[in-house]
Amino acid sequence: MPWIADCPITSHQEVAPGHCRMVIHAPQIAKDAQAGQFCMLQVQEGLYPFLRRPMSVERIFADGLSFLYKIVGEGTRLLSRMTQGETINVQGPLGKPFPIDPSFDRHILVAGGIGIAPFPALADAIKRTLGKTPEVIIAARTEQALVGNRDFRQMGCKVHLATDDGSAGKKAFASEMLEKLRPGPGTVVYACGPMPMMKATHAVCEAAGVPCFTSLEAEMACGDGVCLGCAVEANVEIESERMVRVCKDGPVFDSKLIHWESY
């Protein structure tokens, strides 16, 4: 069950240009949260911004959570101004977590830009529950937009970097990097990033015959399945069930379910 609580901000820092990490004290939410879930953050008390902002849970601690986000608009810009010691109203945890299946022995996490956000918690969970260390592909447009690679190295993960312009790591797309890693039997892929990147990653996984779980992003009003504003098209026979809610049916979906042709 999701909680709604005023949570003290215990740390809030810019970790890369235009990217921030917020840590909150939220023992109840932390107790229930699983990797892949998200929270709805109320940026200010007034009516602007009107809606909460959905944020992936980056890491889960004993007494709180962290969020890693990119400043993309007014809401995140205002959010970035909040400081340690202030409180923020947080609703969560929400949505479906990443499935963690012991029958796989190779886990590849594919992140595009700020799509890295939910993966530290996933890497933690894979290590904790399966005793395995995932490999991570971090791709971004440029070196400046690469965030989080140091955190994964500290966790002992093998990190593969790629940029569109070759300014850091290989000059390649995330999906091309994945192809080079030759995913095969026993591999499971988790992807989060822009839709075209996840679409390409899904295609690589299909060709390799390995399962892929994608974490989607969408504009949301309620975050809890009511408004139907975040729906995306799915491969469902019954027409009336074709629109699935990113917030409630996701944000993590088996990539086979998503109707990628629409994106």
Place this chain on the structure above:
Amino acid sequence: MSINLQVNVGGLVMKNPVTVGSGTFGYGQEYDQYFDVAQLGAVTVKSLSLKPRTGNKPPRLVETPAGMLNAIGLQNVGLDAYLRDKLPFLRQKGCTIIGNIYGHSMEEYMELAKRLEAEQGADAIEANLSCPNVHDARTARGCKLVAQSPERVKEYTQAIKTSTKLPVFIKLTPNVMDIVEPALAAEEGGADGISMINTLLGMGINPETRKPILSNIVGGLSGPAIRPIAVKMVWDVAKYVKIPIIGMGGICNADDAMQFILAGATAVAVGCYSFRQPDAASKVIQGLEEYCIRHEITDINKLIGAMMV
């Protein structure tokens, strides 16, 4: 001091004047995890159509200053699934239910009303004659919503009234020259109440891509941004019709709700603010009681239309 919050909306007894806007509260169960939804004067369910509806393609939603623009397109489970999967929860909780209905024709509205009554799926009917998001904005122009034509409002109201003994409320659109005209038409057609207002038509364009923000191009604007318009329209209509009004449009708290009541609404609905604060409607009930205590009013009915000029 004991306060009476009970109101009677055209035959529907509500233990307090607070309901929720159709489409902002699902079928009740979703928000029951945040507060006991049986506290509400009534739960107004998401528009029900005879057949399930897929709704519009994404993007369907965008935030706006003090509000939001949506073009969901009445995605809903359909009447059969509602009766089978959603209704038992609401009945078991003891909720008073306003069944919002949407049809493609007068006959469909009649069928929906008839079946909701027969299967005890609602305690009152709210006919959505005013959803702005089910027409193609590229081609449709002019009078396309039933609620934009007083003649059709009257005709539809009469037809729905012949199909059910339940109280019938007509939900009106603000996208008209003079909302009093369809309101009077609903009253003449025998409506037991008027729900107002539905969303205001609006749109947004991304200047970078030069593309519309919503896939449907046009959507409905809701939230506190539209509240002054809604209060004014309720005041306009209350002067001319005798049937009760369920007022809505950007209600966030009890003060907002009081504006509608003072303007002439018998009941109020909390709409998209529930998305931000799931227990907002519960807080409004509490706040209305506190308002009455503070103003030494023992019966909230005395405040309906009690604006002092």
